[in-house]
Amino acid sequence: MTAEAFAEYEVSGESLGAILDGFKNYPTVALNYLQKFGIVKKDQVVDRKGWYPLGPWLATLEAMMTDVGANSMYKIGRSIPENSIFPPHIKDIYSAVASVDVAYRVNHRKNGVVMFDPLTGHKTEGLGHYGYEPANDTTQIISVCDGPYPCELDRGLIAAMAARFEPSAKTQHDPDAPCRKKGGKSCTYVVFW
Numbered sequence: 001m002t003a004e005a006f007a008e009y010e011v012s013g014e015s016l017g018a019i020l021d022g023f024k025n026y027p028t029v030a031l032n033y034l035q036k037f038g039i040v041k042k043d044q045v046v047d048r049k050g051w052y053p054l055g056p057w058l059a060t061l062e063a064m065m066t067d068v069g070a071n072s073m074y075k076i077g078r079s080i081p082e083n084s085i086f087p088p089h090i091k092d093i094y095s096a097v098a099s100v101d102v103a104y105r106v107n108h109r110k111n112g113v114v115m116f117d118p119l120t121g122h123k124t125e126g127l128g129h130y131g132y133e134p135a136n137d138t139t140q141i142i143s144v145c146d147g148p149y150p151c152e153l154d155r156g157l158i159a160a161m162a163a164r165f166e167p168s169a170k171t172q173h174d175p176d177a178p179c180r181k182k183g184g185k186s187c188t189y190v191v192f193w
């Protein structure tokens with residue numbers, strides 16, 4: 001997709017900054033692309049309280065991934081929740097994986113409006129989902145993701161959320177499901193422990 005396809009969307013500086021923290025081993029790569037795609041001007045830093053246009057940020061991520069590789073993107077995904085403070089209702093692997101979709105919406109705006117309303121629980125549509133389907137009879141959660149972020153970044157993020165409450169949890173891409181990297185509309189991750 002092109003940057004124009006995301007023209008009405010923004011990402012929070014907090015979310016953008018949390019991903020950038022994962023690039024701390026590649027400071028030059030990060031800075032070069034942030035400037036190239038106009039996220040920051042020379043000598044500027046990311047304002048964690050600000051909002052940034054989503055299209056250029058996705059283009060920045062794609063470019064950075066070309067330089068650092070998919071494995072690093074997975075590790076960066078895993079690092080995203082490291083410094084997050086979780087609300088008290090997130091207390092186990094189920095609530096943790098389920099919370100990813102809400103956190104995603106809290107950190108994105110559509111036409112200037114945050115995509116999750118904590119008062120009503122309303123979720124604004126338009127940027128895909130981080131799915132949550134717990135299995136009935138086994139310790140497994142399926143998450144179908146159809147948002148615009150890179151496959152490995154999403155898998156790392158879900159893996160980190162799962163492992164925070166179940167250290168033995170594994171998060172694998174369903175090899176038989178489509179993958180956004182290969183032109184699919186979604187990726188399917190299987191969390192099991």
Ligand SMILES: [Zn+2]
Binds near residue numbers: 151178180
């Ligand atoms: Zn995928």
